[in-house]
Amino acid sequence: xxxxxxxxxxxxxxxxxxxxxxxxxxxxxxxxxxxxxxxxxxxxxxxxxxxxxxxxxxxxxxxxxxxxxxxxxxxxxxxxxxxxxxxxxxxxxxxxxxxxxxxxxxxxxxxxxxxxxxxxxxxxxxxxxxxxxxxxxxxxxxxxxxxxxxxxxxxxxxxxxxxxxxxxxxxxxxxxxxxxxxxxxxxxxxxxxxxxxxxxxxxxxxxxxxxxxxxxxxxxxxxxxxxxxxxxxxxxxxxxxxxxxxxxxxxxxxxxxxxxxxxxxxxxxxxxxxxxxxxxxxxxxxxxxxxxxx
Amino acid sequence: xxxxxxxxxxxxxxxxxxxxxxxxxxxxxxxxxxxxxxxxxxxxxxxxxxxxxxxxxxxxxxxxxxxxxxxxxxxxxxxxxxxxxxxxxxxxxxxxxxxxxxxxxxxxxxxxxxxxxxxxxxxxxxxxxxxxxxxxxxxxxxxxxxxxxxxxxxxxxxxxxxxxxxxxxxxxxxxxxxxxxxxxxxxxxxxxxxxxxxxxxxxxxxxxxxxxxxxxxxxxxxxxxxxxxxxxxxxxxxxxxxxxxxxxxxxxxxxxxxxxxxxxxxxxxxxxxxxxxxxxxxxxxxxxxxxxxx
Numbered sequence: 072x073x074x075x076x077x078x079x080x081x082x083x084x085x086x087x088x089x090x091x092x093x094x095x096x097x098x099x100x101x102x103x104x105x106x107x108x109x110x111x112x113x114x115x116x117x118x119x120x121x122x123x124x125x126x127x128x129x130x131x132x133x134x135x136x137x138x139x140x141x142x143x144x145x146x147x148x149x150x151x152x153x154x155x156x157x158x159x160x161x162x163x164x165x166x167x168x169x170x171x172x173x174x175x176x177x178x179x180x181x182x183x184x185x186x187x188x189x190x191x192x193x194x195x196x197x198x199x200x201x202x203x204x205x206x207x208x209x210x211x212x213x214x215x216x217x218x219x220x221x222x223x224x225x226x227x228x229x230x231x232x233x234x235x236x237x238x239x240x241x242x243x244x245x246x247x248x249x250x251x252x253x254x255x256x257x258x259x260x261x262x263x264x265x266x267x268x269x270x271x272x273x274x275x276x277x278x279x280x281x282x283x284x285x286x287x288x289x290x291x292x293x294x295x296x297x298x299x300x301x302x303x304x305x306x307x308x309x310x311x312x313x314x315x316x317x318x319x320x321x322x323x324x325x326x327x328x329x330x331x332x333x334x335x336x337x338x339x340x341x342x343x344x345x346x347x348x349x350x351x352x353x354x355x356x357x358x359x360x361x362x363x364x365x
Numbered sequence: 366x367x368x369x370x371x372x373x374x375x376x377x378x379x380x381x382x383x384x385x386x387x388x389x390x391x392x393x394x395x396x397x398x399x400x401x402x403x404x405x406x407x408x409x410x411x412x413x414x415x416x417x418x419x420x421x422x423x424x425x426x427x428x429x430x431x432x433x434x435x436x437x438x439x440x441x442x443x444x445x446x447x448x449x450x451x452x453x454x455x456x457x458x459x460x461x462x463x464x465x466x467x468x469x470x471x472x473x474x475x476x477x478x479x480x481x482x483x484x485x486x487x488x489x490x491x492x493x494x495x496x497x498x499x500x501x502x503x504x505x506x507x508x509x510x511x512x513x514x515x516x517x518x519x520x521x522x523x524x525x526x527x528x529x530x531x532x533x534x535x536x537x538x539x540x541x542x543x544x545x546x547x548x549x550x551x552x553x554x555x556x557x558x559x560x561x562x563x564x565x566x567x568x569x570x571x572x573x574x575x576x577x578x579x580x581x582x583x584x585x586x587x588x589x590x591x592x593x594x595x596x597x598x599x600x601x602x603x604x605x606x607x608x609x610x611x612x613x614x615x616x617x618x619x620x621x622x623x624x625x626x627x628x629x630x631x632x633x634x635x636x637x638x639x640x641x642x643x644x645x646x647x648x649x650x651x652x653x654x655x656x657x658x659x
Contacts (some may be wrong), residue, residue, distance in 0.1 A: 193484060249557075
């Protein structure tokens with residue numbers, strides 16, 4: 072069964088839209104974007120669109136790629152201070168010269184719908200948070216909607232990055248499931264994946280997980296995001312004038328070799344249209360929730 | 366090879382003793398003890414002894430078992446406020462009625478050598494802490510002293526409790542090792558342990574890990590602490606007068622069936638005399654370090 076992430080996201084959207092209508096104080100999302108990664112623009116666009124559709128203003132604060140970490144943190148502190156900004160998120164990745172966690176920590180927990188600051192991560196790790204980071208919330212939402220029992224199952228988490236593996240692992244540490252965290256350097260990842268009831272992958276390697284690595288009936292959640300640029304034929308390339316060059320055709324791909332894995336999985340999320348739209352929806356769910364309690 | 370925890374602890378003790386001599390401001394450890402668990406007394410005694418031997422005062426603050434969480438937190442805040450208390454630890458377990466994390470969060474990171482507050486756990490989870498929680502520090506110390514390469518190995522963590530499984534998992538999330546977290550409810554723990562290069566167990570079930578669950582050459586770190594009371598023969602029991610009753614003979618046991626596992630392990634920690642003394646030493650190492658930087 073292919074998990075329809077867009078459909079789940081639409082359901083969340085409808086209920087959030089109603090909820091926002093009832094709120095006296097409207098939530099507002101500030102997005103901090105350091106201009107270093109063009110793929111980020113697409114993700115920001117998705118957030119702007121989602122916000123618009125549920126009546127939430129999304130404002131993007133752009134900074135030049137060469138901004139210093141100290142200056143960026145100061146700017147974010149100003150953005151956080153404004154009462155109307157009920158949530159502030161930092162669009163990742165940041166330029167390699169910047170200490171990412173130092174920047175993420177400038178958002179206090181109650182204005183942190185992405186839940187990436189030390190305070191939010193700590194609350195998650197000790198198990199005292201009510202909300203989950205969007206990616207973990209999205210996984211939990213899929214489990215709930217598709218009635219997937221994960222509590223006594225074995226889950227393989229591929230990768231331990233800040234945006235997928237780590238938040239999912241921290242969430243599961245406070246649940247009843249057994250899980251493994253597999254790194255990209257781990258030699259025989261298939262030894263783990265073959266036994267897993269559920270695989271959650273956030274490595275960023277296209278076709279990293281193939282059908283022969285998966286057991287029959289497994290649940291596959293593909294959180295990988297790589298941007299693949301389609302090869303441009305030499306003919307069409309040669310025909311381009313430098314003035315009218317087309318932007319390269321790029322598409323978002325996950326970690327899973329969909330066709331071969333789909334033959335074995337009981338449930339699978341596609342890319343795009345799988346975990347991505349739900350994660351955006353969960354970000355806004357966190358934003359709306361925080362707005363109610365602050 | 367049996368890992369000699371007492372010897373490693375003695376080495377750390379000697380170097381800390383010298384370090385304390387050189388400090389202008391002496392560290393002082395406050396131990397908060399709610400009188401609900403007799404086994405705690407033994408652990409507190411070990412800390413008092415270690416402190417005495419390196420020239421650090423350890424003061425125990427005792428509270429009655431029926432103290433409320435709010436009152437206890439207030440009292441701890443007072444203890445934390447005193448400048449001379451450079452470190453404050455809460456002896457666990459607390460009575461079941463008390464929200465443990467609420468109490469642990471009353472210790473700020475810079476006075477938290479046990480590193481159990483939200484702030485300390487968060488810093489560990491995001492990978493920005495310099496120091497490690499004592500149990501993870503003790504495991505790291507063993508790896509270093511015995512030149513055990515763990516970075517590209519597979520580690521099975523048994524249990525996800527606050528004192529062992531969770532801090533070890535949080536540490537490893539920021540290292541390069543692949544690891545699994547196995548719960549006491551997991552059906553076939555041997556499927557994981559048999560493949561593990563390193564097993565770190567903190568379940569609290571005597572003889573939980575037996576020789577047939579372990580692969581040849583594995584490294585076994587036993588962090589389990591159960592108190593086993595030796596059976597008292599009916600004769601000696603009958604002979605007891607209620608006035609001169611002997612205390613029951615109790616001993617500390619780990620999770621590992623030492624004899625059968627020792628036949629296969631390349632390295633193994635005994636209980637007692639394994640991870641325990643090193644963990645106490647690492648607590649004081651954190652205390653001394655914090656004292657230098659505050």
